Structure formats: structure tokens, C-alpha cells
Amino acid sequence: MTQMPTIARQPDHPVAPQFPARWSPRSFTDRSLTMDEILTLLEAARWAPSASNHQPWRLVWALRDEPGFTAIHAALTGNNLTWAGKAAALIVVASKDTVLNRDSVEVPNRTAGFDTGAAWMSLALQAQTMGLAAHAMGGFDQAALAAAVALPGGHTLHCVVAVGEQGPVTALPEDLAAREKPSGRKPLSETTRHGRF
Numbered sequence: 001m002t003q004m005p006t007i008a009r010q011p012d013h014p015v016a017p018q019f020p021a022r023w024s025p026r027s028f029t030d031r032s033l034t035m036d037e038i039l040t041l042l043e044a045a046r047w048a049p050s051a052s053n054h055q056p057w058r059l060v061w062a063l064r065d066e067p068g069f070t071a072i073h074a075a076l077t078g079n080n081l082t083w084a085g086k087a088a089a090l091i092v093v094a095s096k097d098t099v100l101n102r103d104s105v106e107v108p109n110r111t112a113g114f115d116t117g118a119a120w121m122s123l124a125l126q127a128q129t130m131g132l133a134a135h136a137m138g139g140f141d142q143a144a145l146a147a148a149v150a151l152p153g154g155h156t157l158h159c160v161v162a163v164g165e166q167g168p169v170t171a172l173p174e175d176l177a178a179r180e181k182p183s184g185r186k187p188l189s190e191t192t193r194h195g196r197f
């Protein structure tokens with residue numbers, strides 16, 4: 001019998017259940033993703049808001065057993081190498097650093113990272129709606145990942161997202177199994193202020 005971790009997160013104030021229910025597990029089953037599922041995940045990211053609707057995010061994806069997946073996986077570092085290879089897909093989240101201004105000059109897009117964060121979260125919540133898990137990883141080798149996806153100049157790598165069906169805790173090595181549970185959050189009093197800092 002598979003043993004799934006209990007979702008026991010309690011928000012301090014009432015919120016839509018998808019927010020505390022989403023979390024980042026490391027165990028994935030062998031289930032593959034269909035092309036339709038991948039397109040649905042990417043479509044969710046597509047509808048994220050962005051400054052002037054520039055949509056600076058760039059997502060590069062590969063399915064398990066594809067050479068692209070192996071190349072992205074090999075660019076991961078630390079513990080990520082241990083568990084992320086079981087994901088059904090790896091999605092590299094990058095952004096274009098500049099936009100064309102009114103004079104057709106490429107200028108820095110200072111909200112590119114912010115907008116791309118919104119796109120990743122849309123994808124993660126879509127995954128959850130589909131009964132899938134999405135786990136972002138900032139632990140990767142910049143040069144190796146850039147080479148793996150042929151990152152063009154003027155782009156920034158943000159993270160790699162592992163997506164798949166959540167697997168049993170027992171499939172993980174002991175050290176990772178011990179951490180396979182939803183984390184808590186700082187109280188609002190630590191991260192928010194009324195009016196000014």
C-alpha cells in the first residue's frame with residue numbers, strides 16, 4: 001500500500017483550499033504525462049499577468065525518457081539529482097531580460113522575474129488541479145542548464161520545475177523521506193505591514 005503524507009496545513013485566516021493544499025513533494029510515480037496535460041500546464045502559465053502584457057517567461061520542457069530531460073536533469077545539483085529524475089517532466093523556467101521600448105530599443109524589463117514567478121505559480125496550481133505535483137528547484141548549475149536548453153543571450157534562468165504524479169514516501173531515500181511533508185509558513189506579522197515598513 002502506498003503511504004501518502006497527510007496534508008495538515010492550517011491557514012490562520014480562511015483562504016481557498018488550493019493554497020494551503022499545494023506543496024512540493026519529491027516522490028513521483030512512474031506515470032507519464034500526455035501531450036495534452038503538458039499543454040494544459042503551459043497554457044495555465046500563459047494566462048499569468050505581466051507588466052504591459054510583455055509575457056517575459058520562457059518555458060522549456062522535456063518528458064522523462066527524452067534526451068532533453070536527461071540534459072536538464074544532469075544540470076541539477078545536490079539532492080535534486082537524487083529525486084527529480086523520477087518526475088514525468090522537467091520544465092525550465094527562464095525569462096527574457098529586455099523589452100522593446102517605444103523607440104524600438106531593447107531596454108531592461110525590470111519586472112521580468114516578478115512576472116515569471118506568477119507564471120510558475122499558475123502552472124503549479126494548474127498541476128494541483130489535475131492531481132499532479134509541481135516542485136520548483138533553484139538548485140542547478142547555471143552554465144550546464146544554459147547549455148542543456150541552448151539558452152539565448154539576454155535571458156535568465158530561474159528554476160527547473162519537476163512535475164508528475166505524487167509517489168509514496170517509501171520510494172525516497174531515508175533522508176528525503178524524513179522531509180517529505182508540507183512545510184509551515186511565517187506568521188503574517190513577519191511578512192506584512194499595514195501602511196509602511
Ligand SMILES: Cc1cc2nc3c(=O)[nH]c(=O)nc-3n(C[C@H](O)[C@H](O)[C@H](O)COP(=O)(O)O)c2cc1C
Binds near residue numbers: 137
Ligand atoms: C525558486 C524556488 C527554488 C527552489 N529550489 C529548490 C531546490 O533546489 N530543491 C528543492 O528540493 N526544493 C526547492 N524549492 C522548493 C521550496 O523549498 C519549497 O517551495 C518551500 O520549502 C515551501 O514548501 P512548499 O512548496 O511545499 O509549500 C524551491 C522553490 C522555489 C520557489
